[in-house]
Amino acid sequence: xxxxxxxxxxxxxxxxxxxxxxxxxxxxxxxxxxxxxxxxxxxxxxxxxxxxxxxxxxxxxxxxxxxxxxxxxxxxxxxxxxxxxxxxxxxxxxxxxxxxxxxxxxxxxxxxxxxxxxxxxxxxxxxxxxxxxxxxxxxxxxxxxxxxxx
Numbered sequence: 146x147x148x149x150x151x152x153x154x155x156x157x158x159x160x161x162x163x164x165x166x167x168x169x170x171x172x173x174x175x176x177x178x179x180x181x182x183x184x185x186x187x188x189x190x191x192x193x194x195x196x197x198x199x200x201x202x203x204x205x206x207x208x209x210x211x212x213x214x215x216x217x218x219x220x221x222x223x224x225x226x227x228x229x230x231x232x233x234x235x236x237x238x239x240x241x242x243x244x245x246x247x248x249x250x251x252x253x254x255x256x257x258x259x260x261x262x263x264x265x266x267x268x269x270x271x272x273x274x275x276x277x278x279x280x281x282x283x284x285x286x287x288x289x290x291x292x293x294x295x
Contacts, residue, residue: 176293177225183247183291185228189240192218195230213273245278245289254290255279 177183189195196207196218205220205228217229233239248254255268263281271277276293 177247179247179249181247182226182244183293184245184289185222185226186217186241186243186245186289187228187230188233188238188243189230190232192230192232196220199228199230213275241287243280243287243289245291248290248292251277251279251290251292255281258290 187195196205199205199220200207203222205222207218207220207230210216210218210231211229214229215231215234217231219227219229222228251269255265258279258281259265263283265279265281266287267278267280269277269279274294276291278292279290280287281290282288
C-alpha cells in the first residue's frame with residue numbers, strides 16, 4: 146500500500162512538473178513587477194568586450210544593437226530583467242552603470258524624487274517601443290525610472 150501511494154505521488158509530481166513544452170514555460174515568465182529593477186544599463190567604451198565577458202561568465206545572450214536604446218546590445222536575464230550595454234552617445238557622457246526601476250506612474254515618481262532632494266537629470270523621455278524613462282542623481286549616484294507602455 147505504501148509503494149502504491151509513493152508511486153501515485155511520484156506520478157502526480159512528474160505530471161505537474163513536466164506538463165507542456167519548454168517553450169510553454171518560457172512564455173509563462175511574469176513581467177517584472179513595479180518597484181523592481183527593470184533595466185540595468187552599462188555605458189562603456191568597450192561594448193564588445195563587456196558583452197563577451199557577461200556572456201562567458203553568466204551565459205547571457207545579447208541581441209544586435211537597438212537604435213531606440215542608444216544602440217545598446219540587450220540581454221534578457223533570468224527573471225526577466227534586461228541588461229543593455231552601449232557606448233557613450235556623446236563626448237561628455239562617461240562610462241557608468243545605472244539601474245532603472247519599473248514604475249507605474251513616472252510623473253508621480255519623478256515628483257517624489259524631487260521632493261526627496263534628488264536632482265532630475267532627465268524628467269521624462271520617450272524610448273520608442275519601450276516606454277518612458279527619467280534619470281535622477283544624488284551624491285554622484287544616478288538612478289533611472291522606467292514606465293512601460295501598455
